[in-house]
Amino acid sequence: MVENSKSVLIIGAGIAGIQAALDLGDMGIQVHLVEKQPCIGGRMAQLDKTFPTLDCSICILAPKLSECYRHQNITLHTLSEVDKIEGSIGNFTIDVLKHARYVKEDVCTNCGDCGNICPVRGISNFFDADLATQAAAQIAFPAAVPAAYRIDSKKCLYLNYGICGLCYQNCGADAIDLTQKDSILTLDNIGAVIVATGLDLAEDIHTLNIYGYQKYDNVITAMELERLICASGPQSGHLSRLTDGKHPHKIAFLQCIDSRTHNGQMYCSSVCCMYTTKEAMIAYEHNNELESYVFYIDMRAGGKGFQKFLKRGAEEYNIKYIKSKISHIEVDENDNPIITYEDYETSEIKKLTVDLVVLATCIIPSRGINKLADVLKIDLDHYDFVKTNPFLPMETSIDGIYTCGCAREPMDIPRSVAEASGAAARAAEVIKGG
Amino acid sequence: MTEVKPKKTLLKDVKIFKNLEEEIIKPHLCCACGACVAYCSSQEFDVINMVNFAPQFISDANVDKCKECGVCYYICPQTEPLIQQLNDKYRIKDELGHIRDVLAAKTTDEKIKEMGQDGGLVTTILTYLFDRNKIDAAVVSEYDENLLPIPKIIFDKNDLLKSSGTRYSLSSNILPLKDFYQIAEEIIEKHPQIYDINQIRMAFVGTPCQCRAIRKMQLLNIRPTHVIKYVFGLFCMENFDHEKLFKLVKEETNEDPINIAKMNIKKNFFITNRENKVYEIELKKFEKAVFNICYECDDFTTKYSDISFGGSGAVQKNSMVVVRTEKGEELIRDLIINGYINKFIPKKSTISEWKSTKINLFRRMTKMKTSKFEGV
Numbered sequence: 178m179v180e181n182s183k184s185v186l187i188i189g190a191g192i193a194g195i196q197a198a199l200d201l202g203d204m205g206i207q208v209h210l211v212e213k214q215p216c217i218g219g220r221m222a223q224l225d226k227t228f229p230t231l232d233c234s235i236c237i238l239a240p241k242l243s244e245c246y247r248h249q250n251i252t253l254h255t256l257s258e259v260d261k262i263e264g265s266i267g268n269f270t271i272d273v274l275k276h277a278r279y280v281k282e283d284v285c286t287n288c289g290d291c292g293n294i295c296p297v298r299g300i301s302n303f304f305d306a307d308l309a310t311q312a313a314a315q316i317a318f319p320a321a322v323p324a325a326y327r328i329d330s331k332k333c334l335y336l337n338y339g340i341c342g343l344c345y346q347n348c349g350a351d352a353i354d355l356t357q358k359d360s361i362l363t364l365d366n367i368g369a370v371i372v373a374t375g376l377d378l379a380e381d382i383h384t385l386n387i388y389g390y391q392k393y394d395n396v397i398t399a400m401e402l403e404r405l406i407c408a409s410g411p412q413s414g415h416l417s418r419l420t421d422g423k424h425p426h427k428i429a430f431l432q433c434i435d436s437r438t439h440n441g442q443m444y445c446s447s448v449c450c451m452y453t454t455k456e457a458m459i460a461y462e463h464n465n466e467l468e469s470y471v472f473y474i475d476m477r478a479g480g481k482g483f484q485k486f487l488k489r490g491a492e493e494y495n496i497k498y499i500k501s502k503i504s505h506i507e508v509d510e511n512d513n514p515i516i517t518y519e520d521y522e523t524s525e526i527k528k529l530t531v532d533l534v535v536l537a538t539c540i541i542p543s544r545g546i547n548k549l550a551d552v553l554k555i556d557l558d559h560y561d562f563v564k565t566n567p568f569l570p571m572e573t574s575i576d577g578i579y580t581c582g583c584a585r586e587p588m589d590i591p592r593s594v595a596e597a598s599g600a601a602a603r604a605a606e607v608i609k610g611g
Numbered sequence: 612m613t614e615v616k617p618k619k620t621l622l623k624d625v626k627i628f629k630n631l632e633e634e635i636i637k638p639h640l641c642c643a644c645g646a647c648v649a650y651c652s653s654q655e656f657d658v659i660n661m662v663n664f665a666p667q668f669i670s671d672a673n674v675d676k677c678k679e680c681g682v683c684y685y686i687c688p689q690t691e692p693l694i695q696q697l698n699d700k701y702r703i704k705d706e707l708g709h710i711r712d713v714l715a716a717k718t719t720d721e722k723i724k725e726m727g728q729d730g731g732l733v734t735t736i737l738t739y740l741f742d743r744n745k746i747d748a749a750v751v752s753e754y755d756e757n758l759l760p761i762p763k764i765i766f767d768k769n770d771l772l773k774s775s776g777t778r779y780s781l782s783s784n785i786l787p788l789k790d791f792y793q794i795a796e797e798i799i800e801k802h803p804q805i806y807d808i809n810q811i812r813m814a815f816v817g818t819p820c821q822c823r824a825i826r827k828m829q830l831l832n833i834r835p836t837h838v839i840k841y842v843f844g845l846f847c848m849e850n851f852d853h854e855k856l857f858k859l860v861k862e863e864t865n866e867d868p869i870n871i872a873k874m875n876i877k878k879n880f881f882i883t884n885r886e887n888k889v890y891e892i893e894l895k896k897f898e899k900a901v902f903n904i905c906y907e908c909d910d911f912t913t914k915y916s917d918i919s920f921g922g923s924g925a926v927q928k929n930s931m932v933v934v935r936t937e938k939g940e941e942l943i944r945d946l947i948i949n950g951y952i953n954k955f956i957p958k959k960s961t962i963s964e965w966k967s968t969k970i971n972l973f974r975r976m977t978k979m980k981t982s983k984f985e986g987v
Contacts, residue, residue, distance in 0.1 A: 298809050338685065341681065342621040342680065346620060418804065
């Protein structure tokens with residue numbers, strides 16, 4: 178460990194924040210990694226596979242998660258938010274609001290006894306795109322890091338009504354501590370800050386009702402498909418329809434949902450063309466009789482090996498690409514979605530009945546970004562992404578505060594990782610007095 | 612002798628089942644809804660059960676198994692906790708509760724018309740919910756051959772007709788939910804789309820006190836009621852003790868329960884036997900069979916429901932409908948649009964006049980319900 182006392186604070190522990198933390202930690206720089214959720218890993222942990230290699234997402238990520246947790250130079254603050262910042266580049270003082278977990282992180286053995294006895298049920302799990310439910314004593318997924326349960330303070334009977342306390346009674350390790358309180362941790366001598374708050378998705382803010390989302394159960398979002406098709410997801414990877422449990426044979430993938438439109442976000446979400454083909458490929462691997470239809474405006478596959486990937490999809494995975502514009506979606510008496518669209522090749526209005534519709538919803542900035550930008554006093558762009566200079570893409574409007582990944586603009590995993598290393602390098606310059 | 616390990620607990624001064632026994636069950640204030648037993652059993656604590664419409668410790672040996680979590684005391688419809696929160700949540704300010712709409716309607720289904728009590732509405736709504744795959748099960752009650760009401764969870768609309776019509780003696784409608792986790796297995800077998808037990812959707816039909824218990828449990832999000840999506844309330848003036856009721860019926864009509872086809876309370880008690888003979892008996896004669904607690908209840912129209920149903924105030928062959936929540940309003944609208952029910956349109960007065968007459972009637976009925984207590 179290089180001897181210096183300045184540290185870097187990273188906000189957001191998704192793949193970008195984790196990569197930046199590991200880079201800096203390996204350089205011998207002290208890192209505080211602040212994450213709002215009870216566990217780290219972010220959106221990448223939710224994905225089934227990554228493109229264009231079709232590697233298992235969590236298999237790549239999990240070693241990084243535990244490395245981050247064990248790293249002697251990285252201090253992890255989960256369930257935490259940045260509350261206040263003072264000072265300037267080279268010497269920030271930052272208040273971190275740590276929400277109580279009500280479980281002693283270092284004592285919990287992740288056995289699940291608290292979750293089993295907790296009488297509160299039916300609380301939706303964000304990690305499973307709200308397709309599965311939990312008790313008030315909960316963990317997002319069994320391999321979560323840190324591997325500790327937490328108590329949902331909004332739903333816990335003890336914290337709200339002073340009754341129950343069953344988890345406390347049942348915990349063999351004495352890890353439950355319902356007397357914990359939210360606290361403010363003041364960190365001084367922070368040399369630089371990296372904003373890696375990542376993304377949310379269009380379905381979080383829009384109803385998407387012209388596509389029948391939330392009205393018809395057989396219209397799902399791409400993130401929901403990722404969870405359903407994932408072996409550790411709610412359906413254990415046996416993709417089936419939410420209405421009747423049947424395996425779909427015809428899936429339609431609709432591109433540019435809520436992106437590139439005056440009615441939603443005006444920008445391109447950048448990763449959907451690729452992940453859609455990836456999802457159609459994985460689905461095909463689950464069922465070789467599958468027909469996939471991708472309804473697209475134009476294919477934006479600008480990356481190394483991306484065109485080849487699409488070609489492979491069409492040739493080997495029975496994917497048909499239809500250049501088109503969707504009008505609307507209805508369902509027939511068997512809940513099969515019927516898509517009405519204009520075929521751009523022939524300019525005809527056509528209909529197609531499928532078993533399942535998957536919406537490639539637009540990446541939007543993390544919904545906490547406005548509050549955070551107010552705290553940090555950094556500028557956001559027109560769409561609420563962190564504003565940067567095209568030639569200094571890691572730098573925000575405040576000296577010493579850097580950004581990377583989807584906090585800046587929609588991008589895929591390899592680019593997020595590359596930018597994270599870039600932001601880490603810029604932060605290291607500050608610390609090492611470059 | 613083994614030393615009893617002191618219970619590890621955080622709680623201070625929390626009321627537990629022993630308090631429920633002292634304050635509610637022994638003084639005969641228990642309405643036998645079954646909420647406490649359903650909760651405790653679904654937690655697999657093996658502490659209490661229901662015997663002769665009274666919750667009690669399974670045996671002396673089970674007393675020590677009580678975890679003293681205090682949830683049973685909280686969710687009991689006859690205790691004080693959570694009532695204020697419920698009233699705030701459901702915007703209840705007076706004895707009639709929050710009313711979004713009042714209407715009268717009847718079923719369009721001929722079979723239900725025959726079997727149902729008034730307009731056959733509850734049966735029709737449950738049929739619709741099953742038809743449209745909006746519920747996987749419903750908690751109802753049906754008669755055994757001696758007209759003893761048996762609370763039951765049904766999975767199929769074909770089982771619905773058995774539960775048509777009103778039963779006037781007590782039925783512990785929340786009790787069958789104690790076996791939720793066993794029943795859930797059966798439901799999941801029938802519905803391959805359900806991959807998580809907690810996804811099951813049920814409708815609940817019950818009296819004011821039972822619906823109050825369900826709402827208390829829902830407020831806490833606790834099992835097994837977290838699966839209940841619709842709460843349908845029944846107008847309730849009083850409830851009878853089965854044994855006492857049919858002893859009096861026998862005295863008055865010389866009919867055994869097995870020979871009775873239908874019972875209906877309007878102004879008087881109407882009893883129809885299997886040969887279609889109708890007896891009309893003064894209600895007062897049955898007063899002795901009424902549960903004491905019903906005289907202390909001020910809820911006639913079931914304040915804590917999504918929709919409440921009853922015969923009072925409806926012209927022949929219609930049921931009165933009190934819509935209380937947005938969910939209930941949507942459902943009634945869908946039923947009308949899809950032709951499951953016909954809405955009654957008053958001819959002699961404007962709709963708003965008609966509605967206020969009905970609301971006034973409900974107010975009078977509620978007053979009657981409470982004043983009976985003063986008279987006793």
